[in-house]
Amino acid sequence: MKINLLITGGLGYIGSFTAKNIFTRNKKKAYAIDDLSRGNNFAKKYSKCKILNISEKKTQKLIQDKKINTILHLAALTCVRESINNKKKYHKNFKFQLKFIKLLKKTDVKYFVFSSSLSVFEGNRLKKNLSPYSNYKLRLEKFLKKISSKNFKVIVLRYPNIIGSDPSGKLGEKNNFISRIVPFFYKNILKRKKNLLFYDFKKKVYPRRSYMHVNDISNINMNIIYNYKRFKKNFYIFNLANRKQYSNFQVLEELSKIMNIKPNYEIKQINKKESVTQIIKSGDDISKFINYKPKYLDLKKILKTNIKWFKKIY
Numbered sequence: 411m412k413i414n415l416l417i418t419g420g421l422g423y424i425g426s427f428t429a430k431n432i433f434t435r436n437k438k439k440a441y442a443i444d445d446l447s448r449g450n451n452f453a454k455k456y457s458k459c460k461i462l463n464i465s466e467k468k469t470q471k472l473i474q475d476k477k478i479n480t481i482l483h484l485a486a487l488t489c490v491r492e493s494i495n496n497k498k499k500y501h502k503n504f505k506f507q508l509k510f511i512k513l514l515k516k517t518d519v520k521y522f523v524f525s526s527s528l529s530v531f532e533g534n535r536l537k538k539n540l541s542p543y544s545n546y547k548l549r550l551e552k553f554l555k556k557i558s559s560k561n562f563k564v565i566v567l568r569y570p571n572i573i574g575s576d577p578s579g580k581l582g583e584k585n586n587f588i589s590r591i592v593p594f595f596y597k598n599i600l601k602r603k604k605n606l607l608f609y610d611f612k613k614k615v616y617p618r619r620s621y622m623h624v625n626d627i628s629n630i631n632m633n634i635i636y637n638y639k640r641f642k643k644n645f646y647i648f649n650l651a652n653r654k655q656y657s658n659f660q661v662l663e664e665l666s667k668i669m670n671i672k673p674n675y676e677i678k679q680i681n682k683k684e685s686v687t688q689i690i691k692s693g694d695d696i697s698k699f700i701n702y703k704p705k706y707l708d709l710k711k712i713l714k715t716n717i718k719w720f721k722k723i724y
């Protein structure tokens with residue numbers, strides 16, 4: 411089968427890097443859709459992108475007309491904290507995703523890669539008191555498992571925290587709607603403003619996360635798509651984590667060292683619906699299926715890739 415790919419959320423952060431990598435690999439652009447509720451126009455040059463909501467009939471028509479057989483589904487609202495404060499908005503987006511997936515029945519889509527999140531974990535267990543964001547990710551995982559079949563194979567990728575930019579400064583992270591950890595810290599350090607650090611006063615710990623570079627994750631996406639034959643079962647879940655975990659405090663500290671500016675900060679109690687740790691032991695091992703060698707293992711190396719890009723946009 412010749413892969414004919416559609417990326418949903420193609421103008422977003424991970425979507426734009428994945429589209430760019432695929433364009434470099436194939437010398438041909440993948441199809442993409444994005445409703446630009448987030449995302450950036452500057453990413454349009456990496457894919458054949460239509461401005462559409464995933465739940466629209468026109469999306470289904472595009473999938474049929476272009477004979478799409480593989481989907482990388484990235485389109486979603488993506489912020490745990492925002493989802494706690496604006497549950498309705500995330501519920502609406504969840505409904506869009508359900509509708510979109512159900513409409514695929516009438517198409518020739520055979521492979522579906524779904525971007526879930528490690529935020530469904532607390533330590534090594536699925537978290538009980540979940541944020542709406544993580545709850546909807548789990549519900550979509552379950553639904554996909556239920557409908558997966560030999561004619562509709564599903565691969566769920568639970569991403570860690572994705573950060574970083576292209577070291578060339580040509581592409582990177584830019585989200586005008588939510589506050590993402592590294593750009594937020596960068597802007598505050600630069601303007602000598604106070605940073606907000608979440609902390610668990612009861613456990614006396616800063617939340618820790620696995621951080622992966624956006625280029626590494628987009629290579630994993632691409633490798634999975636072009637090695638689809640290696641995935642024999644109808645349904646897989648992979649927990650993707652980098653070698654080490656880092657606290658939000660360490661991210662602030664490392665970034666300020668790179669910028670050579672001492673940071674100001676205050677600490678605030680973390681919401682119970684957010685995880686404090688995400689240590690992942692369970693799950694299938696993706697390195698058994700694809701050649702998986704992340705280029706960026708340590709935090710400092712990942713953070714440094716942002717500098718040229720941030721200087722350009724902030």
Ligand SMILES: NC(=O)c1ccc[n+]([C@@H]2O[C@H](COP(=O)([O-])OP(=O)(O)OC[C@H]3O[C@@H](n4cnc5c(N)ncnc54)[C@H](O)[C@@H]3O)[C@@H](O)[C@H]2O)c1
Pocket residue numbers: 418419420421422423424425443444445446447448449450462463464465483484485486487488503506525526527528568569570571572573585
């Ligand atoms: N970035 C991370 O750290 C991270 C971590 C874990 C999981 N993920 C998941 O990876 C995916 C991509 O994340 P990202 O960081 O690139 O986010 P992003 O916000 O940069 O990209 C998502 C894109 O989807 C689009 N979109 C949202 N709802 C849509 C809809 N209904 N119809 C069409 N387009 C829609 C937005 O406009 C945006 O461009 C998301 O599903 C997210 O939950 C991201």
